Amino acid sequence: MDTKSRILAAALELYNEKGIDATTRHIAAAMDISPGNLHYHFKQTDDVIMALWDRLVAEFSVLVINLDKVKHIGLDTLRSFYRQSFDIEYKYRFxxxxxxxxxxxxxxxxxxxxxxxxxxxKEFKGIFKKLVQGGIFQKDVPPKVWKALVRQIFIVADFWLSSNELTDQLRGEKAATAFTRQMEAMFYPYLSARHAAKITL
Amino acid sequence: MDTKSRILAAALELYNEKGIDATTRHIAAAMDISPGNLHYHFKQTDDVIMALWDRLVAEFSVLVINLDKVKHIGLDTLRSFYRQSFDIEYKYRFxxxxxxxxxxxxxxxxxxxxxxxxxxxKEFKGIFKKLVQGGIFQKDVPPKVWKALVRQIFIVADFWLSSNELTDQLRGEKAATAFTRQMEAMFYPYLSARHAAKITL
DNA sequence: AATAAATTAGTACATTTGTTCTAAATTGAT
DNA sequence: ATCAATTTAGAACAAATGTACTAATTTATT
Structure with missing residues (x-):
C-alpha cells in the first residue's frame, strides 16, 4: 500500500477514535512517519478529511446505483440498502x-x-410511490406526511451514530444491526394492513 | 447582571456562532474583560460549557414537569411540548x-x-399508552414499534438542529416552526382512523 | 476612614498546532 | 553507473491556547 493510502487509513482510525481534533502529528506518529512526509502528501490537513469524505461518497454512490437497478422494490430491498449504508457510515463514523x-x-x-x-x-419519494403501487405501503397517506417521512429517515440515518455514541455506545456489527431494525420498525405504520400482517419484528 | 452571568451569555452566543472551538480569549474579548478575569470566575474553560449545560437541563426539566401535570394529553399537548422544547434547544443549539x-x-x-x-x-411509552386509551393513537401497534417510535423521536428531536445546519440553515422562529410541523407529521401514521380525519397538516 | 475581601487587568509560560524549509535518502530511468 | 525526480526525515517558526501569577482596582465591612 502506498503512503497516501496508509495515511488515509491511519487518519480514519484516529479520527474515528479521537474525533477530528486528532492532528497531523498524531497521525504521523501513529504510523511512524515524519510530519514532513505527511505534509508532502497532503499540503493541508483538511485535505485528509476531504479525501476521506470523497471515499465515503464514492462507496455510498455504489449503493444508490445498485438500488436504482432494482426492478421490484420491496421491504427487503430497503432493509438491505440501509444495512449496507449503515456499515459504510460506521466505517467513516467520525x-x-x-x-x-x-x-x-x-x-x-x-x-x-x-x-x-x-x-x-426525490429518489425516496419515487421509491415510496412504487411501494404504494405495489400494495406494500398504504394508499391514503397525505403528501406532506411522505415528505416528512423522507426527512425523518434522513435524520435518523445520518445521526443514529451520534445518538448511539451518547447513549448505548454499541460497536460495529451490533450498532448497524440495531439501527437497521430501528429503520424497519419506522416503516411499520406505513405498511398496508395486508402487508403488516406478514411482518415479524 | 453580574460578570458570571454575562460570561455565560457571551459564551453562549459565541459557541452558537463559532462552535465549541471558540476560546476563553474570544469570549473575554467579545465582552471586553481580561482573560484573567474570566479565569477568576471559571477556573476551567470546560466549566463554562458545563454551566450552560446545567441551564439547558434546568429549562428543559420545567417543561417535563409541566407535561407531567397535564391531565388529558392530546396531540396539542405534544405539539406545544415539542415547540417549547425546540425553542430551548435552539437557544442552546451549540x-x-x-x-x-x-x-x-x-x-x-x-x-x-x-x-x-x-x-x-419510560415517560413517552406512558404518554403513548394514554393516547391509545384516549382513542387518539391506534390500538394494534406492536410494542417494538412503540419503542422504535420513541427512539426515532429522540433522534429527530435532538439532531434536527444538526440536519438543519447542514442543509436548509433555517434560523430562529423558522427553524423551530418547521421542525414542530415535522414532528406532527411523524405522529400522523400512528393516529387512529377517526382521529387522522380531524387533522390538517 | 481604614482594612479586608472581591474582582479585574495584564503579563508570562509551557504546550500544541499548522505549515515551511532544508537536507538526506530512496527510487526510477537511461 | 549516473543523474534526476520522488519521497522522507527532522528541525524551525509563528500563531494560538489553557493556565498561572502578580499587581492594581473596586467593593464591602466595620
Whole structure:
C-alpha cells in the first residue's frame, strides 16, 4: 500500500477514535512517519478529511446505483440498502459524529451533502410511490406526511451514530444491526394492513 | 447582571456562532474583560460549557414537569411540548450541534444525557399508552414499534438542529416552526382512523 | 476612614498546532 | 553507473491556547 493510502487509513482510525481534533502529528506518529512526509502528501490537513469524505461518497454512490437497478422494490430491498449504508457510515463514523463541525470547516462538504439530500429526497419519494403501487405501503397517506417521512429517515440515518455514541455506545456489527431494525420498525405504520400482517419484528 | 452571568451569555452566543472551538480569549474579548478575569470566575474553560449545560437541563426539566401535570394529553399537548422544547434547544443549539464532541470532553454531560434518555423513554411509552386509551393513537401497534417510535423521536428531536445546519440553515422562529410541523407529521401514521380525519397538516 | 475581601487587568509560560524549509535518502530511468 | 525526480526525515517558526501569577482596582465591612 502506498503512503497516501496508509495515511488515509491511519487518519480514519484516529479520527474515528479521537474525533477530528486528532492532528497531523498524531497521525504521523501513529504510523511512524515524519510530519514532513505527511505534509508532502497532503499540503493541508483538511485535505485528509476531504479525501476521506470523497471515499465515503464514492462507496455510498455504489449503493444508490445498485438500488436504482432494482426492478421490484420491496421491504427487503430497503432493509438491505440501509444495512449496507449503515456499515459504510460506521466505517467513516467520525464524519457523522462531527458532521456540523466538519461542514463548517469544509464548506464544500456541506454543500455536497445539501445537494445529495435534495436528490435523495426525490429518489425516496419515487421509491415510496412504487411501494404504494405495489400494495406494500398504504394508499391514503397525505403528501406532506411522505415528505416528512423522507426527512425523518434522513435524520435518523445520518445521526443514529451520534445518538448511539451518547447513549448505548454499541460497536460495529451490533450498532448497524440495531439501527437497521430501528429503520424497519419506522416503516411499520406505513405498511398496508395486508402487508403488516406478514411482518415479524 | 453580574460578570458570571454575562460570561455565560457571551459564551453562549459565541459557541452558537463559532462552535465549541471558540476560546476563553474570544469570549473575554467579545465582552471586553481580561482573560484573567474570566479565569477568576471559571477556573476551567470546560466549566463554562458545563454551566450552560446545567441551564439547558434546568429549562428543559420545567417543561417535563409541566407535561407531567397535564391531565388529558392530546396531540396539542405534544405539539406545544415539542415547540417549547425546540425553542430551548435552539437557544442552546451549540450543544446539539456538537453533542458528541462535548460528550467526549465532558463525560458527565454524556452520562447525564444517557440517564435522561432512559427516563424519557419510560415517560413517552406512558404518554403513548394514554393516547391509545384516549382513542387518539391506534390500538394494534406492536410494542417494538412503540419503542422504535420513541427512539426515532429522540433522534429527530435532538439532531434536527444538526440536519438543519447542514442543509436548509433555517434560523430562529423558522427553524423551530418547521421542525414542530415535522414532528406532527411523524405522529400522523400512528393516529387512529377517526382521529387522522380531524387533522390538517 | 481604614482594612479586608472581591474582582479585574495584564503579563508570562509551557504546550500544541499548522505549515515551511532544508537536507538526506530512496527510487526510477537511461 | 549516473543523474534526476520522488519521497522522507527532522528541525524551525509563528500563531494560538489553557493556565498561572502578580499587581492594581473596586467593593464591602466595620
Amino acid at each position: 464524519i457523522f459524529l462531527h458532521f456540523v463541525a466538519i461542514g463548517a470547516r469544509l464548506p464544500k462538504i456541506r454543500e455536497q451533502y445539501a445537494g445529495m439530500m435534495q436528490r435523495r429526497e | 450543544i446539539f450541534l456538537h453533542f458528541v464532541a462535548i460528550g467526549a470532553r465532558l463525560p458527565k454531560i454524556r452520562e447525564q444525557y444517557a440517564g435522561m434518555m432512559q427516563r424519557r423513554e
